[in-house]
Amino acid sequence: MERRQFIKILGMSSLFLHGWLRNLFAAQGPVVAVGQGTDHAGITRKTLAALGGMQRFVKPGQTVVVKPNIGWDRTPEYAATTNPLVVKAVVEECLKAGAKRVKVFDRTCNDPRRCYASSGIESALKGMKNVEVKHLEEERFQKVALNGKVLKEWELYGEALSADVYINLPVAKHHGLSRLTLGMKNVMGIMGGNRGSIHKNIDQALADINASFRPHLTLIDATRILTAHGPQGGNLADVKVLNQVIASTDIVAADAYATTLFGLKPADIAVTRTAYQRGLGEMNLDKMRIVRV
Amino acid sequence: MKKVTSARISQLLFLALFLVLFLMTEYRGSDRIVAAVNGFFRADPLTASSTMLAVKAYLPLLLPGLIMLVAALFLGRFFCGWICPLGTILDLVTGRIRKVGALRALAGRAKYWLLLPLLAASLLGVNLAGLLDPIALLLRALTFFFHPLFGDTVRGGWRSLYGLVWERRDLLDPGYRLIRDYLLPFRETLYPLAFLSALLFMLILFLERYETRAWCRRLCPLGTLLGLVSRLGPLRRTPAKLCADCRACREHCPTSFDQDLLQTEECILCMECALHCPSRRVRFRFAGPRAQAGPVMERRVFLGGLLGGVVLARGFRFREPAAQAKLLRPPGVRDEEEFLKKCVRCGECMKVCLRSALYPALFQAGAEGLYTPLVVPRLGYCEYNCTLCGQVCPTGAIPDLATQEKQRQVIGKAVFDKNHCLPFAKRIDCIVCEEHCPIPGKAIRSERVELTGFDGAKRTVQQPYVVDELCNGCGICENVCPLEGKAAIEVFRVKDRTPLKPSSPAAPPPQDPYTDPYAGNS
Numbered sequence: 001m002e003r004r005q006f007i008k009i010l011g012m013s014s015l016f017l018h019g020w021l022r023n024l025f026a027a028q029g030p031v032v033a034v035g036q037g038t039d040h041a042g043i044t045r046k047t048l049a050a051l052g053g054m055q056r057f058v059k060p061g062q063t064v065v066v067k068p069n070i071g072w073d074r075t076p077e078y079a080a081t082t083n084p085l086v087v088k089a090v091v092e093e094c095l096k097a098g099a100k101r102v103k104v105f106d107r108t109c110n111d112p113r114r115c116y117a118s119s120g121i122e123s124a125l126k127g128m129k130n131v132e133v134k135h136l137e138e139e140r141f142q143k144v145a146l147n148g149k150v151l152k153e154w155e156l157y158g159e160a161l162s163a164d165v166y167i168n169l170p171v172a173k174h175h176g177l178s179r180l181t182l183g184m185k186n187v188m189g190i191m192g193g194n195r196g197s198i199h200k201n202i203d204q205a206l207a208d209i210n211a212s213f214r215p216h217l218t219l220i221d222a223t224r225i226l227t228a229h230g231p232q233g234g235n236l237a238d239v240k241v242l243n244q245v246i247a248s249t250d251i252v253a254a255d256a257y258a259t260t261l262f263g264l265k266p267a268d269i270a271v272t273r274t275a276y277q278r279g280l281g282e283m284n285l286d287k288m289r290i291v292r293v
Numbered sequence: 294m295k296k297v298t299s300a301r302i303s304q305l306l307f308l309a310l311f312l313v314l315f316l317m318t319e320y321r322g323s324d325r326i327v328a329a330v331n332g333f334f335r336a337d338p339l340t341a342s343s344t345m346l347a348v349k350a351y352l353p354l355l356l357p358g359l360i361m362l363v364a365a366l367f368l369g370r371f372f373c374g375w376i377c378p379l380g381t382i383l384d385l386v387t388g389r390i391r392k393v394g395a396l397r398a399l400a401g402r403a404k405y406w407l408l409l410p411l412l413a414a415s416l417l418g419v420n421l422a423g424l425l426d427p428i429a430l431l432l433r434a435l436t437f438f439f440h441p442l443f444g445d446t447v448r449g450g451w452r453s454l455y456g457l458v459w460e461r462r463d464l465l466d467p468g469y470r471l472i473r474d475y476l477l478p479f480r481e482t483l484y485p486l487a488f489l490s491a492l493l494f495m496l497i498l499f500l501e502r503y504e505t506r507a508w509c510r511r512l513c514p515l516g517t518l519l520g521l522v523s524r525l526g527p528l529r530r531t532p533a534k535l536c537a538d539c540r541a542c543r544e545h546c547p548t549s550f551d552q553d554l555l556q557t558e559e560c561i562l563c564m565e566c567a568l569h570c571p572s573r574r575v576r577f578r579f580a581g582p583r584a585q586a587g588p589v590m591e592r593r594v595f596l597g598g599l600l601g602g603v604v605l606a607r608g609f610r611f612r613e614p615a616a617q618a619k620l621l622r623p624p625g626v627r628d629e630e631e632f633l634k635k636c637v638r639c640g641e642c643m644k645v646c647l648r649s650a651l652y653p654a655l656f657q658a659g660a661e662g663l664y665t666p667l668v669v670p671r672l673g674y675c676e677y678n679c680t681l682c683g684q685v686c687p688t689g690a691i692p693d694l695a696t697q698e699k700q701r702q703v704i705g706k707a708v709f710d711k712n713h714c715l716p717f718a719k720r721i722d723c724i725v726c727e728e729h730c731p732i733p734g735k736a737i738r739s740e741r742v743e744l745t746g747f748d749g750a751k752r753t754v755q756q757p758y759v760v761d762e763l764c765n766g767c768g769i770c771e772n773v774c775p776l777e778g779k780a781a782i783e784v785f786r787v788k789d790r791t792p793l794k795p796s797s798p799a800a801p802p803p804q805d806p807y808t809d810p811y812a813g814n815s
Contacts, residue, residue, distance in 0.1 A: 073676065073677065073731075109729060109773075110676060110677075110731075111647045111648055111676050111679070113320055113321075113479065114320070114676065114678065117322045118678070137455075138452070139452045139455045139456070162460070175728065176724055176727045176728055176735075176739060176755070177722060177724050177727075177728065177755060194775050195775075196723070196725035196773055196774070196775030197775040199722060199723045199724065199725055199728075200715060200719075200721040200722055201722075229733060229734065231728055232729075232731060233733065234677075234731060235733035235734065235796070238733075
């Protein structure tokens with residue numbers, strides 16, 4: 001066989017065996033662990049175990065930032081903020097893995113004092129040793145060069161940047177513009193400045209930030225999801241109880257899977273699609289290894 | 294240092310109480326705060342009488358003030374000598390201020406010329422007493438100036454410490470947290486009338502240059518009111534005059550012995566004369582009605598006072614129409630006239646406002662509305678689940694409502710400015726306002742529109758609109774609008790502030806099919 005012919009056959013075959021080359025050389029797809037059950041702390045632990053346990057991420061003596069969604073002044077049943085039981089289970093696992101200090105915070109949209117109190121997260125973590133539930137302090141924001149497509153630089157929260165381990169802990173819910181807010185949008189909680197201004201190009205802007213700032217682990221709380229009037233809802237008729245949590249080291253994969261819980265396809269969400277196109281993670285469900293526990 | 298007397302101890306305790314209540318006028322994790330935080334105002338006889346004169350009805354909230362007035366009938370101006378925190382502050386500083394002798398302009402009837410017009414204006418429906426009420430003066434000076442200044446200084450120092458030692462600052466964090474949680478204002482707010490509040494307070498201190506308690510005896514309308522009442526009461530000091538052989542009272546008395554005769558209206562019952570009387574002659578005791586002590590209410594003063602009230606109440610009525618459009622009152626205030634009758638301009642609501650949405654009016658509400666609270670949404674918004682302003686209002690000018698009822702109160706209505714709003718003016722996505730709208734069914738919604746962008750590309754853009762029947766004018770949309778300076782959505786005042794209908798969770802309002810995440814789902 002001549003070299004030219006070989007290349008031709010190779011080229012032609014790639015047309016018919018779509019993606020086989022890529023699959024052959026690609027590493028195995030990301031693992032997405034999905035836990036289900038009414039014991040929300042228990043399923044959180046099991047889901048983490050399915051990913052290899054928290055000790056895979058947290059080494060003894062490290063400082064961990066756990067970033068739930070505490071953005072709105074709503075109580076947990078409204079599914080606008082992360083379930084405090086899930087947050088507590090994650091924090092406990094971090095401590096069990098030997099974390100020196102666990103910091104929990106979010107940049108809130110409503111009054112931070114009210115958000116922290118109403119979300120139940122502050123009281124759930126109250127009195128835990130080496131755990132700090134903190135309000136953000138303006139001076140800790142640092143300009144970070146993102147060199148993205150739409151964001152050249154932005155102020156990010158110093159304690160998130162300096163953490164040894166960053167765990168992203170969003171709640172899955174509806175959003176009027178991006179349709180859903182999941183893992184990648186949760187990163188807005190460490191953004192300073194005029195966050196609203198990124199809405200004009202939200203999918204590219206979020207991809208820019210997520211390309212530069214990568215959580216070590218994303219765990220999406222879908223114990224309750226908000227299906228309409230997000231992101232803060234306020235109407236129990238919009239809340240659906242699913243009793244699920246989703247965890248992955250691949251933020252795009254976690255988001256993609258969570259999207260299906262709303263009856264949507266991952267590609268329907270521009271934020272997910274853009275991130276996938278920019279190589280930030282996997283959004284094709286059939287290329288993930290989904291482990292149910 | 295002053296000698297320890299019962300009056301002195303009482304003064305210091307009440308000053309401490311005043312400061313503690315002041316610091317407690319802040320959200321600390323509970324939806325309700327103790328009712329006592331406005332206690333000083335509710336027990337303030339001037340507030341009580343001016344407000345009740347204005348609304349011409351009995352207000353149960355202000356019963357303590359009436360009780361205090363009755364107490365003054367029997368016990369004289371003990372409020373001034375034993376309780377009033379402003380008086381205590383004057384007592385604390387006056388020793389350090391060199392005296393140059395009384396001001397002639399303040400002697401005589403000046404205080405009646407202040408009190409009477411204030412009460413007469415109340416009678417005509419404009420309750421201005423709070424402008425010169427000593428408790429209100431002090432609280433406003435603290436709220437608008439000293440507390441923010443203190444917070445700004447401490448927080449600024451803490452911030453710059455971060456610039457110096459970075460993360461090592463965390464070692465001091467527990468200590469700072471204590472200060473932050475219990476002493477500092479949660480956020481530093483700059484208030485429009487901070488300078489005037491501080492200036493008035495400083496002026497009162499400055500008056501100490503002329504004589505001790507110059508403000509209390511020569512101007513304070515609350516003290517004057519108490520003095521008038523105490524004239525009618527049975528409490529007597531004997532001897533009423535300076536004794537020929539001693540005259541030591543003149544040295545000991547801080548207020549009322551600048552003449553030979555004790556000035557009952559100015560006596561603050563500090564008891565210094567009784568305590569220090571070398572021959573133990575001085576007694577305070579109850580006796581029958583007093584012999585004539587000279588006229589107070591000359592007809593000239595009385596009529597002039599009434600006329601002054603008319604001028605105050607009617608002469609400053611002018612209001613600029615453009616300022617009216619943004620004259621947004623706190624939630625639950627439905628009628629401007631009634632509000633002006635009840636509001637004592639104490640500043641409690643502005644102190645407690647969670648999101649710094651309330652500011653004292655400069656001239657937006659006319660000169661008569663000076664210091665009344667206004668919602669300024671571009672600076673802060675009314676937090677959906679918060680009811681604190683109604684809780685601390687001492688007169689019920691802002692009603693104390695349950696959370697769900699407060700959420701339905703209409704402050705105003707939001708209106709888009711399509712010349713500014715990004716999806717209209719620039720044809721790009723935004724809807725930050727819709728995102729933040731706290732109404733469960735969303736008072737701001739958006740429709741997807743196919744447009745040709747100004748770059749020539751076809752695109753779909755979400756254009757927002759307001760659902761008037763759902764909007765309560767909380768102002769969060771105007772607050773978070775990402776445009777610089779002027780927001781593209783603004784809350785405007787509306788006359789009809791009928792509360793919104795209760796939302797029925799059973800029937801969510803119809804939705805744009807695209808935004809329904811279940812569209813296409815079986």
